[in-house]
Amino acid sequence: MNRRKFLKTSGLAAVAAKGFGATAGALPASPAPRGGANRARLTVIFDEPIGRLNRNLLGQFAEHLGACVYGGMWVGTNSSIPNIHGLRKDTLEALKRIHASIIRWPGGCFADTYHWRNGIGPRSKRPTTWNLWWGREEPNAFGTDEYMEYCHLSGASPYVCVNVGSGSVREAVEWMEYCNSSHATTIARERGANGHAEPYNVTYWSVGNENWGCGGAFAPEDYADHYARYVNLMARAAEGVPVQFVACGLEGGDWNRRFFEALLRRPAGRGILRTVRQLSIHHYFHDGAAVDFSDRDYYGLLAQVGELEAILRRVVATIDEFKEPNAPAAGIALDEWGVWHPVPGQGAEALLQPNTLRDALLAAVTLNGLCNLGSRISMACIAQVFNVLQSMAITRGAQMVLTPTYYVFDLFQPHMDQAGLKSVVESPTYEVQEGKRTMARDYLSAAASLNESRKQICLTLVNQHLTDPLDVEIEFAAGASATGATLRELTSSNVRDQNTFDHPDVVVATAAKHLSLSGHHFTHTVPPHSVQTLVVNLV
Numbered sequence: 001m002n003r004r005k006f007l008k009t010s011g012l013a014a015v016a017a018k019g020f021g022a023t024a025g026a027l028p029a030s031p032a033p034r035g036g037a038n039r040a041r042l043t044v045i046f047d048e049p050i051g052r053l054n055r056n057l058l059g060q061f062a063e064h065l066g067a068c069v070y071g072g073m074w075v076g077t078n079s080s081i082p083n084i085h086g087l088r089k090d091t092l093e094a095l096k097r098i099h100a101s102i103i104r105w106p107g108g109c110f111a112d113t114y115h116w117r118n119g120i121g122p123r124s125k126r127p128t129t130w131n132l133w134w135g136r137e138e139p140n141a142f143g144t145d146e147y148m149e150y151c152h153l154s155g156a157s158p159y160v161c162v163n164v165g166s167g168s169v170r171e172a173v174e175w176m177e178y179c180n181s182s183h184a185t186t187i188a189r190e191r192g193a194n195g196h197a198e199p200y201n202v203t204y205w206s207v208g209n210e211n212w213g214c215g216g217a218f219a220p221e222d223y224a225d226h227y228a229r230y231v232n233l234m235a236r237a238a239e240g241v242p243v244q245f246v247a248c249g250l251e252g253g254d255w256n257r258r259f260f261e262a263l264l265r266r267p268a269g270r271g272i273l274r275t276v277r278q279l280s281i282h283h284y285f286h287d288g289a290a291v292d293f294s295d296r297d298y299y300g301l302l303a304q305v306g307e308l309e310a311i312l313r314r315v316v317a318t319i320d321e322f323k324e325p326n327a328p329a330a331g332i333a334l335d336e337w338g339v340w341h342p343v344p345g346q347g348a349e350a351l352l353q354p355n356t357l358r359d360a361l362l363a364a365v366t367l368n369g370l371c372n373l374g375s376r377i378s379m380a381c382i383a384q385v386f387n388v389l390q391s392m393a394i395t396r397g398a399q400m401v402l403t404p405t406y407y408v409f410d411l412f413q414p415h416m417d418q419a420g421l422k423s424v425v426e427s428p429t430y431e432v433q434e435g436k437r438t439m440a441r442d443y444l445s446a447a448a449s450l451n452e453s454r455k456q457i458c459l460t461l462v463n464q465h466l467t468d469p470l471d472v473e474i475e476f477a478a479g480a481s482a483t484g485a486t487l488r489e490l491t492s493s494n495v496r497d498q499n500t501f502d503h504p505d506v507v508v509a510t511a512a513k514h515l516s517l518s519g520h521h522f523t524h525t526v527p528p529h530s531v532q533t534l535v536v537n538l539v
């Protein structure tokens with residue numbers, strides 16, 4: 001089932017207007033290149049900082065859906081697949097290698113049906129429930145304590161989404177107490193009896209998921225009412241942990257404005273509005289088949305990043321309208337994003353899809369776009385970490401294969417926690433017809449950041465041209481000068497290439513190699529359909 005069909009059959013009418021995915025139409029067989037052929041320019045500007053690139057930009061999302069949790073993260077203590085207390089070892093290690101920053105859990109639509117008490121205590125006594133959204137039995141074997149241990153072992157921060165759609169304020173407050181309380185309350189002692197005496201100190205809490213759709217089909221004013229009631233008590237239950245609440249937003253329409261206005265109309269309006277530290281936005285891409293896509297579909301998919309960038313700029317503008325003069329602005333939590341190919345949506349293999357180099361390039365262009373918004377993006381979680389949608393790895397029994405997208409997350413590591421730098425791209429462009437609209441995009445996508453000592457700059461470059469290399473003139477404004485660099489790259493001979501269980505290493509990132517370049521102005525070639533990370537030393 002593709003996403004459109006899923007939305008239709010699951011009754012999420014409100015999201016039909018979201019504008020993801022390509023519409024079929026009269027499309028040129030291949031986009032026409034415009035502008036100067038195969039030469040582009042990238043100017044990196046040092047004196048217009050855009051804020052720190054939050055390491056949570058490389059976040060993950062895990063939902064009880066298909067084989068994401070059961071198969072990807074949890075195999076059980078009696079499994080012959082190597083595990084630590086039932087947690088799958090190879091996927092844990094894979095996440096550790098890319099320094100996974102944050103893992104959002106337990107959904108997704110599943111979150112607004114999840115009752116956390118079903119997932120604690122002796123596993124043999126936990127109930128089996130029915131996963132309403134994704135059509136399979138839920139054994140509740142992976143619950144709060146297993147999730148926290150998975151986060152701990154992978155090095156990621158937990159990010160919990162509470163149940164607004166079918167839960168209660170009391171349930172959410174008690175969940176927070178279970179996770180964060182250091183008092184000798186019965187609930188905190190229960191956590192101790194379940195093997196973890198110390199509080200988990202969870203910082204990130206999302207108040208529901210897609211509450212305009214699967215999370216309760218609320219109007220923004222009704223959601224504001226629920227949000228205020230949840231946060232009013234959850235904030236008190238936080239117990240000194242500097243918790244951050246993430247409110248549900250929407251990428252289109254007037255949901256965000258109406259939500260903020262409704263919060264402001266409450267007696268403690270400003271106070272409640274201030275609790276919205278991040279606003280959740282979701283965005284999915286889709287164009288053509290997962291593997292046998294046309295060249296038009298290739299460009300069509302990549303061009304959709306332009307739509308996402310425009311959406312994010314509009315969300316930033318709305319946030320700023322409601323911002324108090326001396327208070328920090330809420331960040332955007334793009335806590336679900338990625339490519340959603342047309343694949344079945346129910347059961348044990350729900351939303352399991354192949355992952356090609358095209359998907360990886362889409363991820364890289366998206367991440368460049370997020371980096372270019374600097375500190376305005378506080379978090380981004382790709383959907384989903386294993387076996388579902390644009391995953392990091394696919395498992396089958398004891399086997400695991402890393403996807404091309406995994407390597408993009410590896411290549412973007414050097415940006416994390418660095419100071420984002422503004423950069424100006426001048427590039428030949430491609431055009432894609434999308435219904436009645438023509439989308440024009442630069443072949444070159446780029447982002448830049450500077451390390452703390454100002455001695456190294458990281459550039460992530462994507463040449464989206466299918467066949468031609470791009471010579472990029474790179475210029476460091478403000479007198480910074482290069483003295484050598486390291487280069488890593490992800491590409492393959494065909495953009496339809498993927499890693500399979502039989503051939504797991506078709507699309508892998510290269511090891512770092514030294515490049516001798518110097519000066520504040522140099523030319524560097526980026527091969528067709530490739531992603532590169534250049535870490536340049538500065539004098």
Ligand code: AHR
Nearest residue numbers: 107108109110209210383
């Ligand atoms: O990631 C799959 C689903 O997509 C999530 O459950 C939901 O939040 C979104 O619509």
